[in-house]
Amino acid sequence: MIRLVDVKKTYKNGEDTINAVDGITMDIADGEFVAIMGSSGSGKSTLLNIIGCMDEMTEGEYYLDEISIHGKKMKNLHKIRKSNISFVFQNFALMNHYSVYENVEIPLLANNIKKKDRKKIIEEKLKLLGIYELRNKVPTKISGGQQQRCAIARALVSDNNVILADEPTGALDKKTGEEIISLLKEINKKEKKTVIVVTHDEKVAKNADRIIVIEDGKIV
Amino acid sequence: MIRRNIRLAFDALLREKNSAANTLLEGIALIVIGVMIFIQSLTYYNYNESDKILKYGVENSGKIDIELSDEETDYDALVKEIKNIKGIKAIGYITEGSCDVEGYKGDFAKDIYELQKNNEDIMYEKTFGKYIETVILNYGSEGVINIDVDKGYNFNECDELLEEYEEIIYLGSNLSGYDVGEVIYNERGGKCIIGGYLKSNQRILIDVITGETLSYIDVDDRPIILKKLNTLNIFAVNSSEDMEGIREKIKILEEKYDASITMKTYDGIFDGILKRNKTIIDFFEHIATLVILTVIILQICMQTVNLIENFRNYGILYANGFSTKDHMFIFVVQNAIKGIVGMILAIGAGYILIDLFYTDVVYSLDILYEVFWKYTVWKMGICAMLITIITSLITIFMFKKKSPKELIQEN
Ligand SMILES: Nc1ncnc2c1ncn2[C@@H]1O[C@H](COP(=O)(O)OP(=O)(O)OP(=O)(O)O)[C@@H](O)[C@H]1O
Ligand SMILES: [Mg+2]
16 A cells, blocks of 8 residues: 655755655555556656655655655665565666576575575566576577566566556567566556556556556646 | 675676776786885885994995096005005005905815815816816814905916905904904915904895995805905004094195095995985885875776776666665675785786896895785785775765666666
8 A cells, every 4th residue: 555645856956946746645555557647757757766765755745554654764765665666667677797587586685585495486487477488598688578577577576565667668669568568467466466657658558447647746 | 695795796796897807907906006015115125124234343444535636646655655554454456356255164164174275276176167266264164265256367367366456355253363454365465354244144235345236145144245346445444543533644645645535434335325225215115105096096996987887787786675785795895806806916926026027136036025925915905905995985975875766777
């Protein structure tokens, strides 16, 4: 359960202040699939980063499963993020000097999971996403869609309840993009995970339970 | 957790962009630093060792330069008058050449003594060759002093040379029995003046007579005195004599013969050399410090850039659950490994360089290794540690300033 109450985020650029997120109040229930839409610069990524504890907010209240996030320092945000939230990025954010397998392993290493257990979990997720055969390849040697599957596998292994995806199809062609979205949808349904997707694509948004449109940092 | 982070640090070093090259660079930086420290340490070592140089006995002997302003002046008459000054024991002219004076004791001395006593002529031919003359100065099985004159003289020339030969020698303390300043004649009528005695572990400058260099040889338990003989005049005075009184008399002679005569005792020459060397050492220290600092700063920059180049990867780790503490650890371990590998490279290179540039003229290999291990390696290690610590602090600071979102967007 995600609850935002009048959340604001302002950036100071010299003299001007930019209200990237300007008083957003919303609830997202567990297991919901939400799409966030809006024009470029409307504050979607900023909002997602706040939800994902990647960024501190300037004002407002944020409760994640009843834990109050607001007012917490980056260090504590890190702990909350680690055990609750996984990310899928537009540019995949894979380590190019690691193989697919090793990339998926990262969150498990962070959680000090034993090697044997790691192997079991990783192989299961790689198979689920249909990239088991590619496990020993490095990201630069596989296609964009396969890279994003790898990133999603990585988001799944840590077994966090919330998956945030900032334009996960932005760097992919239409068909591959659709595949990735239906994958996310499947994960949302089967694994009962809350999925929040930022997207420009109406078709992508149509898959969502709910669409939130943002303009100038406000919900419209 | 520590094992995991060390593994990640190694992964980064081996696989990340430019990390391996950066590790090599650390090695090169440490080699440059090491060379600087080594040269600096060597000059210091030398300077400190030269403190052990013979300082007694040498106030009674030294160099005398005579310059005449008129070619017609009777040089020999002047020298004779100087010799006649009360207190002056000897004054002599040394021809160009080189001369080793060696002292032996114990069984070896006995052997040489017996050989020379019984079969001198054969000895010349067999052991020392046609062009080397050996003269025994001190008969007795207790000790033998051996003078070898080389420079390609033939047997007869050697004989001639040694007849006129005058020089100052220093004896090992175990060969004492002469007064300092005493003139002894070798069997061929050549003159030697006892300049002083050396204790074991004392050192004497090789070019003490010309007074130019800092080089010395070890005396240790086998007293060795090595001298280069250039064209110059030497003198010795009675140890009880007041040098000032002699100088006054010399002044009178200067006026009489319209000549300029300078007398320098060896202890004065030593002090001059030491002072000059101290200036050189101080100057070099400044340059070395400057070079070392520059290289350290350069390497810190290169290493920091290398880590920042790969910040995206750390952003990915960060966004996937690794903490700032983990990152600090990974940065420090990475930098430390670079330092350790760099040190290994630099120590290896040090060995090669020492072997490569080693010439036995001035320093023994032992001294070079001693200076290397005792004075160079740990200082190099401190520089490596400094690089590691400062680089880690800078990168951690830069890392902490960025949110994971920003880190992932790097590059
Ligand atoms: N670090 C920052 N410093 C200053 N201003 C920022 C920063 N990040 C974002 N902004 C500003 O905040 C506003 C919202 O940015 P945001 O990235 O959230 O937009 P977005 O909706 O994700 O846009 P896009 O669709 O192009 O990704 C923009 O006006 C942007 O210029
Ligand atoms: Mg955005």
